[in-house]
Amino acid sequence: MKKLLALIIFSLSFVSQVFANRLLIPMDESQKNHLKAYGIAFWLLKEHSAEVEWLLNYRGGSFMFEASQNYINECVIRGVSYEMISDAESQSILAQINSPDANMDAVKLNKAPKIAVYSPKATQPWDDAVTLVLTYAEIPYDKIFDEEVLDNKLPEYDWLHLHHEDFTGQFGKFLRLRGQSWYQEQKLEAEAIARKYNFQKIPDLKLAVSRKIRDFVLGGGYMFAMCNATDTFDIALAADGTDIVESPYDGDGADPNADKKLNFENSFAFQNFRLIMNPYEMEFSSIDNQQEERGVNESNDYFSLFQFSAKWDPIPTMLTQNHANLIKGFMGQTTAFKKQYIKPDVITMAENRSLGEARYIHGTKGKGFWTFYGGHDPEDYQHYVGEEPTDLNLHPNSAGYRLILNNVLFPAAKKKKLKT
Numbered sequence: 001m002k003k004l005l006a007l008i009i010f011s012l013s014f015v016s017q018v019f020a021n022r023l024l025i026p027m028d029e030s031q032k033n034h035l036k037a038y039g040i041a042f043w044l045l046k047e048h049s050a051e052v053e054w055l056l057n058y059r060g061g062s063f064m065f066e067a068s069q070n071y072i073n074e075c076v077i078r079g080v081s082y083e084m085i086s087d088a089e090s091q092s093i094l095a096q097i098n099s100p101d102a103n104m105d106a107v108k109l110n111k112a113p114k115i116a117v118y119s120p121k122a123t124q125p126w127d128d129a130v131t132l133v134l135t136y137a138e139i140p141y142d143k144i145f146d147e148e149v150l151d152n153k154l155p156e157y158d159w160l161h162l163h164h165e166d167f168t169g170q171f172g173k174f175l176r177l178r179g180q181s182w183y184q185e186q187k188l189e190a191e192a193i194a195r196k197y198n199f200q201k202i203p204d205l206k207l208a209v210s211r212k213i214r215d216f217v218l219g220g221g222y223m224f225a226m227c228n229a230t231d232t233f234d235i236a237l238a239a240d241g242t243d244i245v246e247s248p249y250d251g252d253g254a255d256p257n258a259d260k261k262l263n264f265e266n267s268f269a270f271q272n273f274r275l276i277m278n279p280y281e282m283e284f285s286s287i288d289n290q291q292e293e294r295g296v297n298e299s300n301d302y303f304s305l306f307q308f309s310a311k312w313d314p315i316p317t318m319l320t321q322n323h324a325n326l327i328k329g330f331m332g333q334t335t336a337f338k339k340q341y342i343k344p345d346v347i348t349m350a351e352n353r354s355l356g357e358a359r360y361i362h363g364t365k366g367k368g369f370w371t372f373y374g375g376h377d378p379e380d381y382q383h384y385v386g387e388e389p390t391d392l393n394l395h396p397n398s399a400g401y402r403l404i405l406n407n408v409l410f411p412a413a414k415k416k417k418l419k420t
Contacts, residue, residue, distance in 0.1 A: 021067045022090045024083045025075070027060035028323050033396040036078045037063065038405040039137035043074065045412055046112035046140075054318065054413065056310045057104040058097055061321025061406075064090060064106075078138070079396075105310035107318065113158035113222070113411035115141035118149070118165065118213075118229075120189060127389035129226060129377045130161045133401045136392040139408060146193045149209050154216040158411045162229035164333070164376065166284075167210045167236040169203030170249045172228065172333065173282045201250040203236075203243070210236040217268075218366030224407045227332035230372040231287045234267040235275070246279040264343075268370055269361060273341045282333065288374075289336040289357040296355070298381040301329030303336075303352045303359040318413060319362055319371060319406045320349050324399035329359070332376030337361060350403075360403060371407050378403075 025037050041063050044050040050071075053064045065071070067084060075082045085093075097104040117131055121143075134141050141161075144153060154160065166172045171190075177183050190202045199205040210233055217223050225233060235244070242261040246254050254277050255261065264271035273285045283290065294301075305325050308316045327350065329335075336357035342348065343363075350360035362371045378400025379390050395401065 021087065022064055022085050023067045023071055023075075024085050024090075024093075025063040026081060026083060027062045027321065029060075030081060031060070031323070031397065032081045033079045034060075034323065034402055035133060035137050035392060035396055035398065035405065037080045038402075038409060039139050040071075040075060040078060040080050041109065041409060042112055042137070042139045042412075044071065045109055052109040052412075054107045054109055054321075054409070055093070055097060055104065056107060056314065056317050056321060057102075058093065060323040061318075064093070103307070103310050105314055105317070107314060107413045109409060109412040111412055113408070114156065115139065115159045115161070115408065116144045116148075116154070116157040117141050117161045117163060118145060119143050119163040120145050120165075120186060127377065128163050129390075129401065130163075130224070130404055132377075132389060132392060133404050134408070137405060139405075146190075146205060146209050147196070149212045150197055152212075154212060154221065155219065157221070159222045159224065159408065160213065160216060162213070162223065162225035162233060164227045165229045165232070167206045167229065167232040168239070168245060168284060169201065169206040169236075170245055170279070170284075171202075173279065173284065175248055175279050201245075203245045203250055207236055207240060211240075214266075214268075214365070217368035217370055220367035222368060222407070222411045223370040224373070224404070225370070226373045226404075227376045228284065228288075228334040230374065231270065231334050231337070232284055234270045234287075235273075235284055237266040237268070238262040238264055238270075239275075240266055244275055244277060246277055248279045267343075268363060268365055269343060269346050269372055270337070270341045271343050284334075287337055287341050288334045289338050289355060291331060291335065294336070294355050294357070296329070296352075298329075301352075301381070302326050303329055303350050303357075305350045305360075306348065308349075314413075315369070315410070316347050316349050316362060318410050319403070320360075321406050322399050322402050323397070327359075327399050327403075328378070328381075330375040330378050330380065330400065331382045332374065334374055336374045337372070369410070373403060 041052050044052050055062045097106050194205040242258050243255045244258045259274050270287050273287045275285050276283045305320045310317045336359050339356050346361050346363045348358045351358045359374045379395045
């Protein structure tokens with residue numbers, strides 16, 4: 001009887017010790033799959049309502065949470081590195097993070113954001129980095145497009161990604177490819193939606209969509225955009241009420257004084273830029289630092305992440321968590337933002353200083369937040385129309401893709417007021 005009682009006490013003590021332990025998902029160079037690690041954090045929030053601590057600047061922005069065999073199994077299944085640590089070890093880590101001298105902080109994540117990707121239903125001849133990485137990381141999302149936006153579905157979501165999209169209504173300025181089936185399909189889809197909502201022209205439709213997205217952010221939403229969804233969104237808002245589209249796209253000529261009529265109070269990120277209205281030139285404005293201006297190639301194209309004060313500037317710190325500080329550059333229809341056109345209140349989070357360009361910027365609008373990330377695919381230097389999508393199984397530790405996933409988790413955090 002005494003032996004049985006001792007065995008029960010020992011078992012209870014062992015069980016108590018196991019459940020007192022915590023799991024640490026390191027996000028430094030020791031992590032086997034950085035991208036799927038974000039999926040684990042999202043899965044814990046969504047499927048288990050677990051509280052996850054995001055340890056900013058601690059081993060690359062690690063995650064820590066209570067241990068369970070179920071959580072361990074999921075890490076093993078997804079190939080994510082983890083470490084079992086004791087309560088004493090976790091308290092020691094938090095003490096190190098909370099030290100006034102340490103540029104670290106612990107942010108609690110407690111609710112998985114509902115994610116929408118703005119993407120056309122028509123077939124696209126290119127992939128989208130965000131949908132690729134969300135799928136790879138096993139983070140669920142809904143696809144929405146103009147109809148859902150105009151039907152006021154955006155408030156149902158917390159986080160919105162703008163797909164490779166032209167918000168000026170010029171179909172990406174791919175006029176030279178207008179004979180391609182994908183171009184014709186895209187045009188037919190846009191025309192059908194415009195008719196449904198009584199718009200005379202595609203640019204009017206896209207302006208109405210841009211206004212709805214602006215209102216989503218003003219009301220407290222989180223918006224993330226890449227490639228030419230960044231500058232065309234701002235251009236559409238700045239040109240509200242002015243025709244900037246030439247006749248091959250909308251049947252009538254642009255306002256010859258359009259440049260002088262731009263209202264930069266309406267735009268999120270950019271000001272004082274000039275328009276490029278040549279319908280055959282695949283650029284929209286002077287914002288984008290074009291390849292012939294940049295003078296770099298795949299072998300020497302890099303950009304650097306800024307380091308922020310974790311305790312004072314937690315938001316840009318969250319958005320720049322990484323295991324690398326120097327990121328491989330990559331091109332897009334909009335590759336990089338010339339710094340002279342960025343508004344002074346915008347936070348530049350990554351740049352190539354020698355080229356005078358920002359690659360990754362962030363700001364607030366009303367009650368919401370937005371982030372613009374230049375380029376098309378962080379693991380495909382120059383993605384061509386019709387090229388096969390990137391296989392992220394070959395890039396599980398992509399530092400460039402990590403920046404996207406930082407934005408996905410950002411809405412789950414308890415926010416602290418930006419102090420600088």
